[in-house]
Amino acid sequence: MLRVPFLDVHAGYAELKDEVDAAVDRVLRSGQYILGPEVENFEQDFAAYCDAKYAVGVGNGLDALVLALRAVDIGAGHEVIVPSNTFIATWLAVSQCGAIPVPVDMDEQTQNIDSTCVKAAITSRTRAIIPVHLFGQPCDLDPIIQIAREHKLNIIEDAAQAHGARYRGRRIGAHSDMVSWSFYPGKNLGAMGDGGAITTDDKCLYDKLKKLRNYGSSVKYQHEYQGRNSRLDAVQAAILGVKLKWLDIWNERRKKIASMYLDALNDTDLILPHVLAQTDPVWHLFVIRHPERDKLQKKLDESGIDTLVHYPLPPGAQAAYASSEHTRADDSSLHMRAAMQNLSLPIGPHLDESQARRVIESIKNALA
Numbered sequence: 001m002l003r004v005p006f007l008d009v010h011a012g013y014a015e016l017k018d019e020v021d022a023a024v025d026r027v028l029r030s031g032q033y034i035l036g037p038e039v040e041n042f043e044q045d046f047a048a049y050c051d052a053k054y055a056v057g058v059g060n061g062l063d064a065l066v067l068a069l070r071a072v073d074i075g076a077g078h079e080v081i082v083p084s085n086t087f088i089a090t091w092l093a094v095s096q097c098g099a100i101p102v103p104v105d106m107d108e109q110t111q112n113i114d115s116t117c118v119k120a121a122i123t124s125r126t127r128a129i130i131p132v133h134l135f136g137q138p139c140d141l142d143p144i145i146q147i148a149r150e151h152k153l154n155i156i157e158d159a160a161q162a163h164g165a166r167y168r169g170r171r172i173g174a175h176s177d178m179v180s181w182s183f184y185p186g187k188n189l190g191a192m193g194d195g196g197a198i199t200t201d202d203k204c205l206y207d208k209l210k211k212l213r214n215y216g217s218s219v220k221y222q223h224e225y226q227g228r229n230s231r232l233d234a235v236q237a238a239i240l241g242v243k244l245k246w247l248d249i250w251n252e253r254r255k256k257i258a259s260m261y262l263d264a265l266n267d268t269d270l271i272l273p274h275v276l277a278q279t280d281p282v283w284h285l286f287v288i289r290h291p292e293r294d295k296l297q298k299k300l301d302e303s304g305i306d307t308l309v310h311y312p313l314p315p316g317a318q319a320a321y322a323s324s325e326h327t328r329a330d331d332s333s334l335h336m337r338a339a340m341q342n343l344s345l346p347i348g349p350h351l352d353e354s355q356a357r358r359v360i361e362s363i364k365n366a367l368a
């Protein structure tokens, strides 16, 4: 029997082949390969989609974070508060600016940063907080925005997993100073290569970000900042413009799968994802918890179900951060336990209901 894949990105191309091929063809014929109208059109469409005034297309999600930090002058000697459990890019962006990532443990239910622990992590060197909307579940932003106001800190949301999600009815996109995005192919809005963006409502930050991604320049050979070369590719922008029109439809399909899982697995001893009342998640991942995760994963593998672990080793436990005593986590911390228990089930716009039913059946058999 065919395996149930974790995520089938090729099926996304197959569904939109004619539109995507036409968009790529248009760019190739245009002769405009760097910035220009394709990138500008996508930036406008994406900003509007996110309920934000401005979007700046950049090379990838990591660069989006780095450029956002640099736009508010974060550098050596500064500290930035990050979640303990996130993809390592959130931390690397801080380190690459010369600043120190200061981890705050997760909320047990949502696995997002525990806003009640943020205050205790603030020092005189703290400049910013990066809440991550992990797994496509928006963080409870209001308390974080409140703390940031009191302490005059910037907020940069890492929304690499949350395209289309809503907090208090409004899309993620400009609730705080800046929001960073990744268009890595496996994300909810994925390119066919690398890509990223920053959205904001702040005109000054928008103008600065446009320069920072392009050698610190807006007028050829005049350089205001020591900028990078990190521009959203015109071919990727054209592809993203096609896929943006499908994002809500594709997120609805994810939601359908998620509600099938939530309904069917409710009576098991698994811990299921928790959705806050003030949020509309977009189910980038569907993460369940079980104390014997490895055994469960093996049984599912034997019955043809692909699963993944997000994330087996949090950034603070990685070799990359071994020398930084700031970041050491002990095994009793909530995020270390989640790393041992989390298991991500197949979910995506091209997983059909019969595949989802096979996943459910296999889990019930494995737990029996």
Ligand SMILES: *Cc1c(COP(=O)(O)O)cnc(C)c1O
Residues within 6 Å of the ligand: 060, 061, 062, 063, 086, 087, 089, 090, 132, 158, 160, 161, 181, 182, 183, 184, 194, 195, 196
């Ligand atoms: C994917 C991801 C990134 C990085 O995006 P890239 O485009 O791969 O650089 C950053 N943060 C989170 C939470 C992510 O999931």
